[in-house]
């Protein structure tokens with residue numbers, strides 16, 4: 001936030017805006033459940049592997065799985081391992097916006 005204030009308007013190209021908004025992942029020492037809970041509070045999309053998915057009560061958190069995207073590839077937000085077959089969870093309020 002403070003970096004955006006100190007940089008000029010020309011500095012913030014679209015590529016730099018995307019890079020600034022990109023999540024850095026779970027901080028060292030942060031517990032996976034707390035990290036996933038923080039993302040869920042912000043209603044961000046979650047990628048969870050088959051091992052981490054049962055540990056997160058997505059129905060209670062208001063999350064749903066997209067039936068047209070049964071599996072995705074990416075870094076699991078729980079265990080931070082890159083999984084070729086993970087599950088995408090999106091918040092119910094934006095579920096119809098994600099295609």
Ligand SMILES: [Zn+2]
Pocket residue numbers: 048049050051052053076077078079080081
């Ligand atoms: Zn995982």
